[in-house]
Amino acid sequence: MKNIVLFGPPGAGKGTQATLLKEKYNLIHISTGDVFRFNIKNETELGLLAKKYMDEGDLVPDEVTINMLKAEVEKNADANGFIFDGFPRTESQAEALDVFLTEKEAQINGMVALEVPEDLLVERLLERGKTSGRTDDTDEGKIRNRFNEYNTKTAILKDYYQAQGNYYGVNGVGSIEEITNRLAEVFDKL
Ligand code: AMP
Numbered sequence: 390m391k392n393i394v395l396f397g398p399p400g401a402g403k404g405t406q407a408t409l410l411k412e413k414y415n416l417i418h419i420s421t422g423d424v425f426r427f428n429i430k431n432e433t434e435l436g437l438l439a440k441k442y443m444d445e446g447d448l449v450p451d452e453v454t455i456n457m458l459k460a461e462v463e464k465n466a467d468a469n470g471f472i473f474d475g476f477p478r479t480e481s482q483a484e485a486l487d488v489f490l491t492e493k494e495a496q497i498n499g500m501v502a503l504e505v506p507e508d509l510l511v512e513r514l515l516e517r518g519k520t521s522g523r524t525d526d527t528d529e530g531k532i533r534n535r536f537n538e539y540n541t542k543t544a545i546l547k548d549y550y551q552a553q554g555n556y557y558g559v560n561g562v563g564s565i566e567e568i569t570n571r572l573a574e575v576f577d578k579l
Contacts, residue, residue, distance in 0.1 A: 390495050391416060391579060394477065395572075396546065397503035399535045400510040400517065400562050402568060406503070407474045408508035409569050414576055417465045420474040421454060424461060426523075428525060446525050446534035448478055448542060455485045462489070465467045470498075482552075498579040500550035501572060503561030 391414060404420055411418040424515030426469045435457065442449045449540060458476050465471070477483040490496050505513075511532055518526030525531050536540040557575045561568055 390468075390472070391576075392473070392490065392497050393470070393472045393494060393576065394497055395499040395562045396500050396502070397505065397561060398510055398539045398544075399532070400514040401476045401505045402513075402565070403501040403503060405565060406569060407472045409565075410572060410576060411472055413573065414470070414472075416470045416472050416547050416564045418474060419458065419461045419476065421458060421476040422474075423476075424457060425449065428551070441526060444531075446531040446538065451479055451481045451485075452477075454480055458482075459519045460555070461491055468499055475519060477546060478538075480549060482543060483546055497550070497553075497555060498574065499557050500546070500557045501559060501575050501579075502547065503572075504508070504558050507562040509562065510536075 391474050395405050395407050395410075404423070407418045407420065410416070410510070422443075425436065425439040426510075429440050429443070430436070435453070436455060439449045444542065448454075454476065462468075464473065470472075473486070477486050486497065511529070514526050515529070517523070547556055559568070559571045559575060563571075
């Protein structure tokens with residue numbers, strides 16, 4: 390089983406790259422943001438809860454997010470492996486994921502991080518907001534809050550995976566194809 394955390398700040402290109410890499414490596418792509426948006430669209434209880442946080446660019450509470458992630462993994466019991474996109478985003482989520490995978494006699498093979506400077510990210514997000522229909526992409530204040538959440542709660546996960554010898558940084562500036570190729574070089578080794 391190959392389980393990869395595709396990591397990076399908002400707008401780094403995780404979703405775009407995961408969609409391409411899941412085909413190449415026959416992995417299941419789980420984007421917690423996409424699962425939340427699906428629930429919001431379908432007006433589920435989970436969606437109503439998540440919406441309050443997402444609209445502000447705040448993180449959804451850990452317990453809710455972890456339970457949802459576990460349910461998504463369980464739905465794909467026969468999978469060859471997973472690309473986790475947008476999860477984990479806090480140290481508690483990372484610890485919960487390790488415990489959960491260990492119970493399944495599996496593990497995270499690597500955190501592969503897209504490294505992109507912040508000014509380029511804001512530009513990309515505002516551009517995406519024109520067509521994505523995502524309200525959290527159109528308001529610069531909300532975008533800034535998402536970066537604040539990332540910098541205060543999520544960025545430290547680099548240390549968490551580095552301590553396990555599992556962190557791989559990849560330059561996330563370039564064409565989609567160039568970046569896919571850089572990521573694939575790392576995926577091939579994991
Ligand atoms: P994303 O699509 O990954 O940019 O996520 C959009 C929003 O969904 C985030 O700003 C959070 O509000 C919420 N979200 C997605 N994944 C998580 C997570 N792992 N933990 C907490 N909140 C999350």
